[in-house]
Amino acid sequence: MPLDLNDIPGVDEAPADARPTTALRRLDFSGSRRTLFKAIALGAVTVGASALNLFGARPAAAETGPYGLSGWDRNDCKDAYPNGYAEVGDTTGAYVNTYAACLSGYWRGSVYCEAGWHKYGTYQNGAVQSQHVPMSTSCGTSTMKNSWKWTTPDGKVWRCSDGHSTYWGPGHNGQTYLTICRALVQ
Numbered sequence: 755m756p757l758d759l760n761d762i763p764g765v766d767e768a769p770a771d772a773r774p775t776t777a778l779r780r781l782d783f784s785g786s787r788r789t790l791f792k793a794i795a796l797g798a799v800t801v802g803a804s805a806l807n808l809f810g811a812r813p814a815a816a817e818t819g820p821y822g823l824s825g826w827d828r829n830d831c832k833d834a835y836p837n838g839y840a841e842v843g844d845t846t847g848a849y850v851n852t853y854a855a856c857l858s859g860y861w862r863g864s865v866y867c868e869a870g871w872h873k874y875g876t877y878q879n880g881a882v883q884s885q886h887v888p889m890s891t892s893c894g895t896s897t898m899k900n901s902w903k904w905t906t907p908d909g910k911v912w913r914c915s916d917g918h919s920t921y922w923g924p925g926h927n928g929q930t931y932l933t934i935c936r937a938l939v940q
Contacts, residue, residue, distance in 0.1 A: 821874055874887060886933070888900055
């Protein structure tokens, strides 16, 4: 039988022979029943929210890289590119033969990553020395960010983190390139 709010009497409409309930009388509680039921409801909401947090719910917050640079919150890149973008395949690294995910950059790939973000520091590879510096760009908006996320058709989420890489040594004379670190997020 459904409950209709019009069937519930108001405080001033109580029958003359109505008696107060004896439920919860044994509890040593000086507040009203409403206070007790509010506490029970608040407790249930708290337990429910805690259970969600235990089973993988994550707060929606922007990522922050190891050097304090911010990344995009979403994994469809609509906040950076409202119409999306034509992703371009990697030029080097472990994901060259997978779905394209990142955009731009002279070179793109996992070799420009360290802990899932663009490398920072000076590295020696044989006779070639390289210096990598993560950077923030506005990506068509006024908000400066270092990275964005993209979901490929296979359901994987990638982080594309921007940086500059400068190379010295044989065949290199201090040229600086825009490089993109592509890292698997999930």
